Amino acid sequence: MAKKSKKYTIRKLINDIHLWLGIGSGIILFLVCLSGTILTFEEEIKNLFTQDFKVAQSSNRRLSLEQLSESLSKEGTVTSVTLPIETGEPLQFNVKTSPKERRGTTYFVDPYSGEYQKKQKSQLDGFFLSMFKMHRWLLMDTTIGRPVVGIATIIFLILSISGIILWFPKKRRWKNFKPGFKIKFSANWKRINHDLHNTLGFYACIFLVIMSLTGLFWSFEWYRDAGSEVLGTKVFGNRGGGPKFTSALSPNARVKTFKEILEISAGELNYKGEVSITIPSTDKDVFTITKSNANSWSPVIKDKLVLDQDGTLMHKEIFRDKPLNVQIASLIKPIHMGTIYGTFSKIIYFFACLIATTLPITGTLIWINKLKAKKKKKKKVAFA
Template sequence: MKKYSFRKLINDIHLWLGLGSGIILFFVCLSGTLLVFEEETKALFTEEFQVDTTAGEKIPMDELHEKLKGEGDINAITLPAKADEPYLFSIKTDPKQRRGSTFYVDPYTGNYQKEMKSSLDGFFMTMFRLHRWMLLDIEIGRPIVGIATLIFLILSISGLILWFPKRIKWKNLKPGFKIKFSANWKRINHDLHNTLGFYACIFLVIMTLTGLCWSFTWYRDAGSAVLGTKIFGNRGGGPKVHSALTPDTKVLSIAEILDVANSELPYNGQIRLSVPKTPKEVYTLTKNDASGFSPVITDKLVLDRDGTVLKKELFSEKPLNVRIAALIRPLHLGTIYGTFSKIIYFLACLIATSLPITGTLIWWNKLKKKPQKAQSK
């Protein structure tokens, strides 16, 4: 009787957990693959808003602000790093709106247009709900996806262990790095599962470790305890800062506030400015360095309405644990290094989508071999 080895245990865990969760993981990974380039795909099916850079000088920000106020309450203004891109005004056109609508504004002509709905909006919302909740009620779908994600983490680690041969020598390791396309389809299928799974493994582990933060409160709390800082702690903008100005204090215009911000953060980059609506509210501004490699890393300023700097947060000066917690979302979405990381995540998700299929075929082929061996005996 053969000894039940540790490797056999890992193989059985990998096999049965994979078979049990395969259909759910297939749909979660497929929807995740499609969501990686959601914005870029939707942009292909909507008319691009054109900025006329030949129209002369940019219109002063305060004039644009006054003009757009006619559409509703302005929540925030986004100023791009590039001169040929439109300003984005987030405006509550209806008091019932939670986030407001986005208006594209040409800073040279003053022309503006409300964001056009894409014909793919409904499709991608379905993909989002499939990815997060398997199209079920949140209370039912969230734990199902969460448990499947935990299983996927175990599958990724156990798969990596099984990738290594029993005897670790270069001649034994070498076949695991390539797909033998000259072999029969069973061998090719095995290599697709084994080799592609190995290359995607590190990215799949990152996706599962970060994705679980949305599935389980206990996991998010445990992660916060390990990091020593709250994950998603800045949701809602963090602690509120109130203006300390007296009624007779001279307040600055939005253009002057932006000048203060650019002097505090003296580099070219995209700015997002939250606009105060009451005398007690203040300006909150984030800025991304256009020369940096990551489009999601931002510095933050909180400014009173007279231009006083109430708070200044430079991402590079934050403790490592705070920086890691702030990057949970971009690490999961693949946006951390822009298009470069999104391409890698797209390929990794595509491989992840194929793993339940190739894994099931490997099991099925082995299953068919057993009766043949029994008959030969």
């Protein structure tokens, strides 16, 4: 009597989709996830290989920002200054050392002595730049690498969703769920490998879905446009710095000093936090002040002021007062990078990315083990 063929179920279809998409994209996903893992603590790692600029605090009075800016003007055009929360830390001035320089160079400045030092290049700058290019474009030309990474990210999103579906046991009983929450290290290596793929993938899944959904904003314009439609506001729409403001300063008006600008800013944004000031370079430019609240739930959130050169408040932008959709759109980048909650979220993202890096390896081993098991079974049937 012939055996009845097993019914091809929805679960089997999902399993096949998960398997073949994973096998087909494994190498690309491994490289993208590996580079993402390394990039999580890029700044912290690079700082280990550079010498700190120490502030020699003394009884001397702090020099004014005008004096410090004037001292730095010999290096180029001073465009902005960042004042740290702690008084013992150096000020950071941004200086355009040449007209061709787009972003400028950071200089650390001792506010007491006026001594300054250009931000040192780390020995690992080249390495992390390669990791960035790997993560975004697989070290290829952007026109080729960007869509390839984008397609791989879509596949990874499908793998994450299908994986969580397959994680659920066929019979919904607690005793069937329990094995999916732990790794049985006392078992043989095949079972351990299966548990590493199944269990760790489950714990990392929600973060991997978030990374995939946000990462696609950089890969495809159509996705960015669709996301903007869903959110009801432009994603990455504030890259140019928002609305432009021009000074309305009358010819006889007095230009405020940095100290006066800071006093006005402190009155408008009355809390402790790091302050950055964009310095006007022409008569038509204005002061732009951004400030982060030291007690905020996120270190990346900033409030913004625009002041005319005479101190007139032209614009005030408080993050918490923005509509929720605008807040979400402005946080796409820190959500993707894991900086949204500072070190805490970066640690979570590091381990999630590390798990994601192992999934193509453990998944491929599961597939190879199943192929070997099928071959052994066929041999037994043949000799039976």
